[in-house]
Amino acid sequence: MLVIQTILPEIVIGCAAAFFFGCSLMGVEKDMPRYAVGWAVLGLVAALISFNGNAELLHGAYKIDRFSRFFALCISAAFLVFMIITVKLEEIEKSLRTDFYFFITISTLGIMMVTGATELLTLFIALEISSYPLYVITSYRKGMGFQFEASAKYLVFGVVSTGLMVYGISYLYGALGSTFIGDMIVALPSHLYDPLTLVGVILFMAGIFYKVAAFPFHFWAPDVYSGAPVEVVTFIASMPKLAAVALLARVGGTFMDFEVLAPALALLAVLSMTAGNLLALAQKELKRLLAYSAVSHAGYILLGVLAAEKGGLNAAMFYGAVYALMSLTAFLVAVQLVSKGKNDIPLTDLRGLWRRAPLLAVVFTIALVSLAGLPPTAGFTGKLLLLTAAWKAGWFWTVVFGVLNSLLGMFVYLNVIRVSLVDDQAGEASIVSGPLLQTTATILGFGILFLGVLPNGLLAMARRALAALLYV
Numbered sequence: 001m002l003v004i005q006t007i008l009p010e011i012v013i014g015c016a017a018a019f020f021f022g023c024s025l026m027g028v029e030k031d032m033p034r035y036a037v038g039w040a041v042l043g044l045v046a047a048l049i050s051f052n053g054n055a056e057l058l059h060g061a062y063k064i065d066r067f068s069r070f071f072a073l074c075i076s077a078a079f080l081v082f083m084i085i086t087v088k089l090e091e092i093e094k095s096l097r098t099d100f101y102f103f104i105t106i107s108t109l110g111i112m113m114v115t116g117a118t119e120l121l122t123l124f125i126a127l128e129i130s131s132y133p134l135y136v137i138t139s140y141r142k143g144m145g146f147q148f149e150a151s152a153k154y155l156v157f158g159v160v161s162t163g164l165m166v167y168g169i170s171y172l173y174g175a176l177g178s179t180f181i182g183d184m185i186v187a188l189p190s191h192l193y194d195p196l197t198l199v200g201v202i203l204f205m206a207g208i209f210y211k212v213a214a215f216p217f218h219f220w221a222p223d224v225y226s227g228a229p230v231e232v233v234t235f236i237a238s239m240p241k242l243a244a245v246a247l248l249a250r251v252g253g254t255f256m257d258f259e260v261l262a263p264a265l266a267l268l269a270v271l272s273m274t275a276g277n278l279l280a281l282a283q284k285e286l287k288r289l290l291a292y293s294a295v296s297h298a299g300y301i302l303l304g305v306l307a308a309e310k311g312g313l314n315a316a317m318f319y320g321a322v323y324a325l326m327s328l329t330a331f332l333v334a335v336q337l338v339s340k341g342k343n344d345i346p347l348t349d350l351r352g353l354w355r356r357a358p359l360l361a362v363v364f365t366i367a368l369v370s371l372a373g374l375p376p377t378a379g380f381t382g383k384l385l386l387l388t389a390a391w392k393a394g395w396f397w398t399v400v401f402g403v404l405n406s407l408l409g410m411f412v413y414l415n416v417i418r419v420s421l422v423d424d425q426a427g428e429a430s431i432v433s434g435p436l437l438q439t440t441a442t443i444l445g446f447g448i449l450f451l452g453v454l455p456n457g458l459l460a461m462a463r464r465a466l467a468a469l470l471y472v
Contacts, residue, residue: 006053006064008046009072013079013109016043020102029098033087036101040080047076060180061119068116070465071246074321075115078238078328079108084440085332091229096140103133104235111239115246120169120179120204123247127165127211130243131158134236141229150227157210157220165207171200185254201255208252212244213291214298215272222279225291226344233287234331237294238324245301245320249313250469252305265306266398272299273405280412285344286334289412290327293371296409297323303386303402307393315389317462319382322370322451326379329367329444333360336431353420357431359438363445365417370448372413373406378451385459 004011016039023032051073055064082104092100110130117123135155141147173179175197176187191197210217225233255261276296283289301323304316336357337345354361370379383406391399433441451458 003055003057006050006055007057008050008053009043009076010109010112012039012043012046013105013112015039017102017105017109020098020105024098024102029094032098032101033083033089036083037080037087039105040076040083044073044076044080047073058119058122060182061122062113062116063118064116065468067246067250067465067468070317070461071115071242072112074324075108075112075239075242078242078324081328081440081444082235082238084436085234085328085335086231087436088335089231090335090338091142092140092231093142100137100140100231103137107131107133107235108239111243114243115250118181118250120172120181124162124165124169127207127243128162130240131162134232134240137232138224138228140232141227147227147229150224153220154224154228157217161207161210161217164203164210168200168203168205168207171196172204175200181251181254188254198260201261205252205255205261208244208247209268209298211240211247212298212301213294214268214302215275215295216268218272218276218295218298221291221294222288225287225294226285230287230331230335230338230345234328234335237290237327237331241294241327242320242324245316248301248305249317249466252308262306265302266395269299269302269306270398270401272296272302273401274299274408277405277408277412281408283347285346286337286350286416287344289347289416290330290334293409293412294327296405297371299405300383300386300402303390303395303398306395306398307386307389310389310392312386312389312393313466314459314462315382315385317465318455318459319386321458321462322378322382322448325444325447325451326367326370329363329441329448330371332437332441332444333364333367336360336433347416347419350416350420353431355430357433359441360431360433361420363441364420366445366448368413368417370452372410374410376449376452378448378455381452381455385455 019035019039047069051069053064053069057064089097089100107130110126113126114123114130117126135151135158138154139147139151169179172184175191175194176184178184178187206217213221224236273296276292276299280289280292280296283292301316301319304312304319306312334345337349353364366377370377373379373383383402387399387402390402
């Protein structure tokens with residue numbers, strides 16, 4: 001396979017970014033949503049073509065293998081769904097919509113590059129490419145001013161996490177003598193009791209925990225979710241999580257040999273699950289609720305890293321893809337419920353959803369049931385796999401907390417379902433959605449159910465992707 005063919009998704013997304021940049025410079029605004037969907041379709045086709053690609057670039061700092069192509073496929077599919085969901089861009093200023101597509105595409109390219117980076121500085125650069133566009137477009141919301149607080153908090157927390165990660169990389173280089181992950185794996189066993197190495201690992205992992213919004217690095221999430229445009233939140237809630245899972249799978253499992261790190265990670269996983277669910281219970285607004293939901297689900301993903309040797313990474317990759325699917329499905333409905341003059345989406349705005357948009361109500365219910373971890377959805381299967389891996393690895397107390405938090409999460413999501421399906425409100429207008437959005441909603445709903453009943457296909461893809469990593 002030609003090298004160009006192996007990196008075809010990156011080339012297509014890069015060309016899309018150049019296209020939108022050119023349109024922004026020339027002031028072209030007409031038919032931008034159609035172009036966005038078209039480029040996303042090309043990106044997905046490119047990911048399918050390059051799926052079996054195998055190559056090394058930049059002297060081994062960027063590797064094309066089944067691992068990176070697995071995530072490239074997931075990212076491309078999520079990118080297409082995102083473009084379809086946000087085709088209206090109701091909360092983005094009209095004059096900024098072309099810029100919005102440019103920044104979103106650049107961020108997607110960075111996320112895709114994260115999954116292929118095998119050297120820490122390359123990884124760091126890719127992370128920054130994926131992050132900085134999001135700091136900008138968080139402020140693109142029409143009027144009000146809530147978006148500026150969200151943008152400032154996102155930027156400040158992001159810069160702090162960046163600083164922590166850079167410090168961690170410098171310590172790891174000083175201790176291990178290389179920034180290539182393969183070399184680090186070889187050198188790591190002889191440095192398990194080196195304080196410099198341990199500090200480097202902790203600082204580096206802190207940067208990853210920020211990306212996945214795990215406790216106690218989650219403080220940015222509620223305010224950013226609440227204040228940013230719902231289209232931007234849809235992206236933040238799904239796409240960067242895939243990059244974070246890829247990071248945890250590529251480097252997180254190698255650090256579990258440190259005696260002190262595994263118990264600390266177990267504690268963070270439990271605290272993320274518990275704090276996320278407890279805080280979500282108190283929320284009266286949808287976007288903030290989904291922000292705390294993201295915190296709780298980060299805890300389940302960390303369980304996969306904790307049980308890396310017992311199939312946990314495979315389960316974490318499966319759950320990362322499923323979580324992106326569930327988030328996109330939930331925000332598909334949230335995008336339709338946005339009201340002018342409101343910072344967030346009050347849960348009371350969901351009343352009568354079953355009457356105003358029956359299809360969206362059904363799909364929304366499927367997404368929430370899956371987030372709650374109830375059968376026969378993909379969320380249930382993913383949580384079961386993660387808890388089973390943690391049990392096999394001997395982390396029994398984390399499994400107990402995981403099950404209890406699943407029960408707690410049911411109260412969170414079933415309350416939202418009750419509001420949308422049981423409560424009614426006369427006088428609310430019907431929600432009109434086009435054929436493309438309805439078709440997408442139907443596919444997403446069936447996808448959640450299909451992966452819950454028949455997960456073996458995606459699990460097999462994740463298993464083959466993991467086999468490409470050096471330490472497996």
